[in-house]
Amino acid sequence: MNYSPTFNDHLENPRSAGELQNANAVGEETNPVCGDRLRLSLRLDEGRIAEIAFLAYGCAPTLVCGSALTELLKGKTVEEAWQITRKDLIEAIGGLPSRKQHAAALAIETLRSALAQSGLLAETVITGS
Amino acid sequence: MLVSGSWLRDLKVDKRAMLENRRVYLDHSATTPVDQRVVEAMLPYLTEKFGNPSSVHFFGQEARAAVDRARREVAALIGARANEIVFTSGGTEANNLAIKGICNALMDAPVSPARRHVITTAIEHPSVRGLCDELEKGGWAVTRLPVYEDGIVRLEDVRAALTPETVLISVMLANNEIGTIQPVKEIAVLVRERRDKGNRQLWLHTDAVQAAGRLPIDVDTLGCDLLSLSAHKLYAPKGSGALYVKRGLRLMPQNVGGHQEREKRAGTEGVPGIIAFGEAAKLARAELAQRVDHDRALRDRFESSLEARVGDLVFNGDRKRRLPHLSNISFRFIEGEGLLISLDLQSIAVSTGSACSSGTLEPSPVIQALGRNDELSRGSIRFSFGKDNTDEDVDYVLEVLPQIVGKLRQLSPLTPHRLAALPI
Numbered sequence: 001m002n003y004s005p006t007f008n009d010h011l012e013n014p015r016s017a018g019e020l021q022n023a024n025a026v027g028e029e030t031n032p033v034c035g036d037r038l039r040l041s042l043r044l045d046e047g048r049i050a051e052i053a054f055l056a057y058g059c060a061p062t063l064v065c066g067s068a069l070t071e072l073l074k075g076k077t078v079e080e081a082w083q084i085t086r087k088d089l090i091e092a093i094g095g096l097p098s099r100k101q102h103a104a105a106l107a108i109e110t111l112r113s114a115l116a117q118s119g120l121l122a123e124t125v126i127t128g129s
Numbered sequence: 130m131l132v133s134g135s136w137l138r139d140l141k142v143d144k145r146a147m148l149e150n151r152r153v154y155l156d157h158s159a160t161t162p163v164d165q166r167v168v169e170a171m172l173p174y175l176t177e178k179f180g181n182p183s184s185v186h187f188f189g190q191e192a193r194a195a196v197d198r199a200r201r202e203v204a205a206l207i208g209a210r211a212n213e214i215v216f217t218s219g220g221t222e223a224n225n226l227a228i229k230g231i232c233n234a235l236m237d238a239p240v241s242p243a244r245r246h247v248i249t250t251a252i253e254h255p256s257v258r259g260l261c262d263e264l265e266k267g268g269w270a271v272t273r274l275p276v277y278e279d280g281i282v283r284l285e286d287v288r289a290a291l292t293p294e295t296v297l298i299s300v301m302l303a304n305n306e307i308g309t310i311q312p313v314k315e316i317a318v319l320v321r322e323r324r325d326k327g328n329r330q331l332w333l334h335t336d337a338v339q340a341a342g343r344l345p346i347d348v349d350t351l352g353c354d355l356l357s358l359s360a361h362k363l364y365a366p367k368g369s370g371a372l373y374v375k376r377g378l379r380l381m382p383q384n385v386g387g388h389q390e391r392e393k394r395a396g397t398e399g400v401p402g403i404i405a406f407g408e409a410a411k412l413a414r415a416e417l418a419q420r421v422d423h424d425r426a427l428r429d430r431f432e433s434s435l436e437a438r439v440g441d442l443v444f445n446g447d448r449k450r451r452l453p454h455l456s457n458i459s460f461r462f463i464e465g466e467g468l469l470i471s472l473d474l475q476s477i478a479v480s481t482g483s484a485c486s487s488g489t490l491e492p493s494p495v496i497q498a499l500g501r502n503d504e505l506s507r508g509s510i511r512f513s514f515g516k517d518n519t520d521e522d523v524d525y526v527l528e529v530l531p532q533i534v535g536k537l538r539q540l541s542p543l544t545p546h547r548l549a550a551l552p553i
């Protein structure tokens with residue numbers, strides 16, 4: 001399987017894997033078709049992501065997207081975090097074949113679900129209106 | 130609690146030396162490495178002995194004689210006569226020739242069009258599955274026999290499915306994912322009973338691609354009419370296979386435009402591949418007992434040691450009535466492809482029956498047919514051993530695999546201790 005060295009490194013050394021006991025925003029989403037599941041727990045402090053951890057079940061890209069997303073998010077404000085796209089995540093892991101891009105979609109969906117739950121984002125940001 | 134950290138760094142230093150540069154191939158059901166003796170037998174037919182077996186001159190006759198020798202060896206592997214062997218490009222073509230050859234010949238014959246019923250199983254190789262799907266689209270009735278938790282077809286189900294309209298039963302001799310051995314010999318007895326009662330147009334095909342070289346096979350004892358073989362599962366190169374066609378059986382050729390293979394498969398023979406197949410069949414026959422003992426010893430030690438080190442394993446398929454070289458295990462709470470790629474990064478090659486792509490997961494139809502749930506169907510891994518695997522290979526896998534499973538389970542939101550702790 002030809003994934004990037006960054007991808008392989010995340011798979012071998014997942015970053016921030018686990019569950020935060022003092023989280024104040026949690027998102028868990030499942031891809032209803034393939035059953036992949038991602039869980040993000042965040043500790044937000046003064047509108048910034050102070051700590052983050054992930055759990056994932058699924059194919060390698062789902063595990064790697066979870067790991068890479070925690071790196072992208074560290075220290076970001078909730079508004080900055082909301083702006084992270086699937087494309088940013090795919091770039092961060094050195095690319096994904098098109099048939100595996102659903103893994104990045106699941107990661108962004110889980111992130112947004114956690115952020116929306118934080119209560120720190122204006123309704124207009126969440127709805128995009 | 131965070132569980133990050135290098136997986137390799139966590140290992141003891143003395144173990145690391147063992148891990149460096151080791152590549153372990155445990156995917157012999159997918160294909161096998163070519164035996165050096167097979168390469169040597171084949172080489173002259175890629176160089177000076179290049180003749181076309183249909184040519185009259187000595188170049189051709191040299192190739193013809195070699196193809197005939199190979200045919201005798203392949204026949205001997207399954208207790209057939211040489212003139213019952215049709216060389217093909219591989220197992221898939223052999224299955225195509227068997228099933229289309231029978232069904233098309235029948236459509237050509239002056240029989241009632243209502244006589245179009247085929248019996249197969251829910252766990253056939255994709256080539257047989259695809260052929261039966263195609264027949265169904267063409268108006269044939271297809272019965273797909275279930276298997277039970279043990280992965281084995283029941284004779285009562287075959288008996289119940291048989292109708293006066295049934296013309297073909299296609300049941301694999303051993304399954305490619307879980308290795309379970311099917312009751313082909315017993316089904317053949319049923320077929321003979323039906324023939325004795327006047328149902329002359331009823332044939333039995335078996336896909337023996339996985340079984341050949343791993344079980345002793347004798348077509349007369351087995352009682353089948355057609356049997357498919359593939360060379361590359363027997364330490365020969367890809368691109369060569371064979372169909373055993375019982376003497377006297379009428380089969381409609383699928384390749385036309387030449388007289389090769391007794392009119393059953395037109396096209397110049399793939400001479401080097403056939404020579405290799407013949408040599409591989411000869412070696413498989415001579416070394417069968419030794420290979421079986423070797424593979425089984427490695428497989429059994431792997432399974433018992435793994436069970437001692439890793440919990441929450443589910444073995445797929447009957448553990449007695451199966452091929453000696455194969456182990457199929459579902460690892461609870463983790464997904465097969467994530468495990469496969471993690472093992473690949475540690476230079477261990479295995480396979481999984483499920484594949485996740487474009488957001489759709491196709492869990493293994495074979496594991497599903499055992500009645501397993503989605504989680505278990507998604508978490509199945511096939512380990513298939515071969516004659517060149519060593520005890521050190523097994524030691525290496527036993528060192529690496531439990532650690533990877535442990536890490537992936539720590540990552541998994543499905544693991545029970547995590548689920549219990551989560552405020553969902």
